[in-house]
Structure formats: structure tokens, C-alpha cells
Amino acid sequence: MTGSDASPSDTPADSPAVSPSAPSSGTPAFRLAYVPGVTPSKWVRVWNERLPDVPLALLAVTPAEAFGALREGAADAGLVRLPVDRDDLSAIPLYTETTVVVIPKDHLLAAAEEVTAEDLAEELVLHPLDDTLGWERPPGRPANERPETTADAIELVAAGVGLLAVPQSLARLHHRKDLTYRTLTEVPQSRVALSWAAADEAPDLVEEFIGIVRGRTVNSTRGRRAEAQKGQKQPKKEQKPTRSGKPGAGSRTGGRPAAARKGGGKGGGSGRGKGGKPRGRS
Template sequence: MDTDEDGRRNGMDVDLRKLRYFVAVAEELHFGRAAQRLHIAQPALSRQVRALEDDLSVALFLRDRRGTVLTPAGARLLDEAGPLLAAAEATVRRVTAAAADTPVFTIGFMPGITVTPAVRALSARHPGLSVRLLRTGWEDQVEVLRDGRADVSIVRLPIDQKGLRVRPLFTEPRVAVLPADHPLAGKSALTIADLAGDHLLQDPDAVPEWRDIAQELRTGERPEVPPIHSVEEKLELVARGAGVCVIPLSTATFYTRPDVVALTVEDLGPGQVCLAWTATRLSRLIHDFADLADSLAPPATA
């Protein structure tokens, strides 16, 4: 094992600022664009990345006239850097919150999920507690835990459960949302195969049944769709005929509009709603809320 003059293993002390700089270059694969993104001079960025390579005693990038690519070590560091930076950010947020005069407990929740009963019960159990709510989406329902924005998150599966504790709460039906003028809009129920020719306006991994069945049946190119950050954006795309989506029935009921229809899909299983929190956290408030959240009733489906 290589050690430095202090007897420590080389690379054990990683500068988080250098790591952030590395991530920017690794994502852009271009030092100039990464420097613009970070609002620093390109030579300074290059020096910081070289210093990180020296700290770790590995090459992170291959640079030549054709461009910049990650080495195997660089690719591994990129995989590891995200959770490490998020954990550091979460620590800062929690330490800052701990210094506040009034303790704060933040609950993330997905659209269509009603958390009021559990919030009221937690506030009654801890009268001096400030309870805050944070609306999340498919992309960040777990990230808010990893970076410390939320203490717990009420999530819809599937999610990446690495490093989390996940407690099932309830299931609810899911429906397909189509434009009101879709040829199938008048049917009382559909199958996934009926929709195989339509473009799914979400990550196929969010709808495993669709991924496993419909994608095998579809042929041809699918239109490009911009990133979607909210239910409202998704429904706008459905309404204008860009594709269809699968959402929980409670969400479809909440976002009722005349230019889309929500239909039952016979071979589409229910969605699972769970409570998630970081596995290493031992907060009494988290466990109190977890006990209270167990009593959350499924949303009304009538």
C-alpha cells in the first residue's frame, strides 16, 4: 500500500471542490464548456483537475486533438462522485438545520398523495416542530433524501433503493392518459398492446409492464420529446398528441382537464406508494413519522 509522508494512504483526502470540478468536466467532456458552467477560467479548471489526478495517482481523462474522454478510473469516479457530493451537501443542510431555534422536519411527497393526516399527527406529537412539505417528481423523489432537502419522502416505486430504508404504505390503480381525440379514447378499458403504437411520455422503467410488453410490439422511430419536469407538462404533451402516459388514478383525478381522458388498462398493475428515508439516519422524528404514515389511507378512487 502506497503512503505519503504522514503514513496515510494516497488519495484518502479528496477535496470536494476539485471533485465538483471533475464532475463538470466528466459530464461535459469538454474543458471549455465545463469552465463556463462553473464560471471559472479554463486554465484554472485544468489545474484543479490535474491536481485531483495527482491526489489520486490516476489519470481521469484522456485528452487529444479529437477531444476528451474518461479513463476507466474516471468513469468509476464519476459513478462514485454523485452520492459523495450529495452526502456532503446533506450534511451541511442538516447541521445548519440543527442550529436553528425551531427544529424543522421536511417531508417530500409525489403529486396526488395526501399527507395531511400524518402531518397533523406528527405536529400534535411534537408541538414545537416546524413541519415543511416539499413536492417532488419522478426525477428527484429520492434525490431530495440523498442531498438533505427532505428528511423523509413519500415515493412511488420503482426507485433506486440503494442506501435507503423503504416502508410500503399502500397501492393504488394506475391509468393511461390519452388525448381526447385519440382513436381509443371512447373505449371503457384498454390493454398495453392496444397502446403499443403510441409514444410513452416517461421513462419506460417507471412502467415495467409497458417496457416488457409494449416495446416488443412497437416498430419504427419514436418522436423526440423534451425533458418533462411536472405532471402539468406531461398532460400538455398528451393533449397536443405527442404521446400517452401512465399515472396514478389519484393524480389523474386531481388534474382533470377536458382535452385528455384517463382509461383503465387491464394488464397494468397497481402502483406502490412507500415511505423512504436514508438508512443511516436514526432520528426519532423519522421513526415517529414512519409509524404515523402507516395509517395513511389510499386516495379515493371513486
Template sequence: MDIDLRKLRYFVAVAEELHFGRAAARLHIAQPVLSRQIRAFEHELRAELFVRDRRSTVLTEAGRQLLADAGPLLASAEALRRRVQRAAHGRQTFTIAFMPGIIVTAEARAIAQRHPELAVGVVRTSWDDQAAVVREGRADVGYVRLPVDQRGLRLRPLFTEPRVVVLPGEHRLAGKESVDLAELAEERLLQDPDAVPEWRDLPNRPTDPEPRPRPVLTSVEEKLEHVAAYAGVVILPLSTARFYTRPDVVHVPVGDLGQNQVCLAWAENNRSPLVREFVDIAAQRAGDVGAPMPGGAGSGRSS
């Protein structure tokens, strides 16, 4: 059986909204049309995806499984479309994605020098989209910081670096040589806890009777603005904290936090020789003993 990608996109919209009306508006189609498409999709799959009544729409076990698998499949299809379009429109391109604090100039130059006909570009990513940019084909490779959703990706570990807590300049811990994670238990974390999994296991964290929603901050600059305003703290890799210096915040090493792992990621179905070549370039530079890490701390990597 072939999977109809259009119906799969319709299903994802309904599964994420859990409301046919909102999903239809999001897809810019009429609600009766969407309902017919979902029923047809269920018939093709021979599985009920939703339990529906007048008041609610709930995913079945089959629906939850399909939603879990749909993202990488749709991303793979989008990446295929992008690669075909690029191949059909002239000059070959190669795009490198990178996270804040990571400098990729040397690697970009290396691949460009080997292939003068290649248009090499770079794109900055964030915690929220670092994997999607690669899965969807917006970049051929990406420097990602773990943890990351690895579905649909292949990873090559490159280097590690310490993590630090960023504090307001006059914070009670600002002058310390280092802190332990437990000393931060009373602080408000301004970023997605999935980026700092150890935060969830902090003992003796006070319970806020009126918990404030975590602000949606997509850039390092936004996070630092909130830190400087005493709205909370963030945990960053050392190179990122050093790259985005400002006079009203400081960073302090967190002694009992493990190192941040940086990997090169590419779509598992992207078999371009250029990707394999770039992986070798990146791995060789990561193993260049004695070269400084971005931001100045030693890690055995140069860029």
C-alpha cells in the first residue's frame, strides 16, 4: 500500500489540533472535505485513527503511532523535493547549518575550495529547529547540539565542551569559580528543560503556587535579555556564552553538569557524495589536536 502524503499532512493537522474545524482552517480547506479525506485515509490504512463525538476528537493507539512516524516521513519527502528542485535549477548548492557559538568558516571554505563550481551557503539554527532544518532539506548538513530528536538523521560526534549557567551580573552566585546544579534549584530556567534534562531531576526545588509560563525565547539574544532583567537563568555551552558576551551578565561553570556534545547531522536518506566528503572534513578538523574550540576553550577542534 502506498501512503498518500497529502492525506498524511491532513491527518497531522487534525492530530495536532484535535479539532476538525481548526485543522481545516489551518489547511485552508472546508471541514467536510477534511472529514472525507480522513475517513478515506482510515479506510486505506484499515485502521481507526480518531475517536470522534460532538464534543471531542481523540487519537486512537493507531493514530498516536502514525503521528509519531509521520514527522520524519513528511520531512524526508520535503527534503527530496528540495534536492530535486535544486538539481533542476542550475548551479549545485551545499548548505551548512550551525548552532550559536559554533564557527564553520574553515569547513565551508574547505568544501568550496575542493569544488569551485559549488555554491556553499550557511544557515543559523536554534534549539527548536536544528534537526528539522536538516530533515527537511533546508541544509545538507548541520552542526547540532545534543540532545536532539535523531529520527531520520545520521550523526557523527565531533567534540564536547563544558556547560555554564548565565546569571545577572550582580547575582548572588555571580562571583563564584563554579557552582553545582543544586545551588540553582531556586532559580527559574528560561529555556526548554529538554535542553537541560538534568534540570528535571533537581532535588528540593520549591513549588511555585502560581507557576509563571516559561517565555517563548528562540534566540540567545532574547535569553540574555531576560537573564539581565532578573527573569531567570539559562544553561549554555561555554562557546555560546563566550560568543554572546555583554556587560550585565556573567557565566559560571556548572561543575556537576556533563559536557555538551556537538555532532554533525545529515538526513539518513541523503546519499550525496558531497555529504560524505564534508563529514570527513568536519571529523578531521574536530580531531585536529591542540586547535582551540570556538570561544577559546580547548576542545581539540578548530573552525
């Protein structure tokens, strides 16, 4: 995959290795929704290592269901595809996926290492209703009807009816022996994000998961713990006594009497003149 951030693990084709777990009675759980193609397995393993006393329940949802689950409180957070409505949801982008075109193995384009949008100009390209790439219409010739789901579109490609452009993880998820895919350039890409219901600040468990997906270590002071430390008052350092507390403070001579500095005051001194000679009488 491409993008500024790395995707989780190696993005296996199948569903996450971690199955949805039912929390024990009375134990608070963190409920994580995820859309097809996203594999939270790596992050779930880290969660179980760091918070073994807090069960993580996985909830598989369709792209159409994902945001409703967050708004209605059915899930505490979700691994979704952008864009996200920022009016009532918060989100942080995680990674960007490579876009591929799914084709029959015996198709002419299977001989190429990658395909451009222009290469699809004469091809029938399907545009399912649950499209995740966010374009108004794919390159190529449009079909008379749009398949309802990506899974339906895959079946049509296998039947020799058109091609399909999708994020690479969805091509892997719907893998078939009679189909293959090639990287598709010059087209939109899908970005995966972590999202949760908007609030003044993220709930504690959501903050914990944010730290995990961002790669923070157990001892990291970023996030909520750092803010807590900022609020703590630091002990005042012991101040050294100032020169004002010493006799003669503020004097460069250490407080010596003025007479001593000048060699004697008026009417005082040894009565000797310059060079130590006695002064003459007038």
C-alpha cells in the first residue's frame, strides 16, 4: 500500500484473525467497528497485551452502517473509510490504500504490471453502489445499471461482464481463483481512518486505542498522561542566599570602611604625604 502512514500488519485477504469477543458480565468493553477490507488484528493484539482486563469486541459493519454505529453508540470507535462528517464525528487518518483493477486472469490487461485510467477507456467498468473511492464515475464505459455491492460486482467480473476498480484490500478480500488484479494509477485512492463520536475530548478507552494505532509505546508521555503531568505543580527550587543578606552587600569592596578604601578620612590617617614622606609645616 502507499501513503504517508503504514497500513496494519500485511493486510491479509481474509477477515481479522481476532474474532468478536463477548465481554464478561459487568466488565466494561471497548467496542471497535470495522468496514470490509480493514484488518485490525495487529492493533487488537497490542490492545490485549496492554489492557488484558478490558475486553475488545469487534463489530463488522458495512460502509453504510459504520457511521450510524458510532453516532448511536453501538460502537466506541470505528475503522472506516474517509470522508467523515466532522460535524458530529472525529477522525484521524491512518493510511492510504493502493487502487487496483480486478480483471479475469485471461484478460489482455493481465500481461501488464500496472494499468492507467486511459487503458480502461474502452472497457466496461462497474460502479457499485457501495463504492469506496468517492468518484462520480469510474474511467471507461459505464454499465447500464450499478451493482448493489462490491461483492455483486466481483461476481459480474468473474462472469465476464466488465471490470472493477477497488482498494487493494477489497480485491484481496473478494479473491477468486479465476480473477486477478493490477495496480491502477491516475485514479482516486481510499484512505482509512479511526473515527469516534465527537466530544470535547476523546474518552479514555478511545484515547488508549489512538495511542496504539499511532504507535505510541507503553511508557509514552504523549496524550492524556502528558496533559496530567503538565497540571502537576513542580516543587520550587531552593534559592541561594542573595548578597543582600551579607554585610556590606552591594559594595564591590566587600563592605570595607570608606576610610580604609581611601587610606584615611578627613583629619585621619598617618599624617604622611605622598610617597610616605612627612608633610612639611607651613
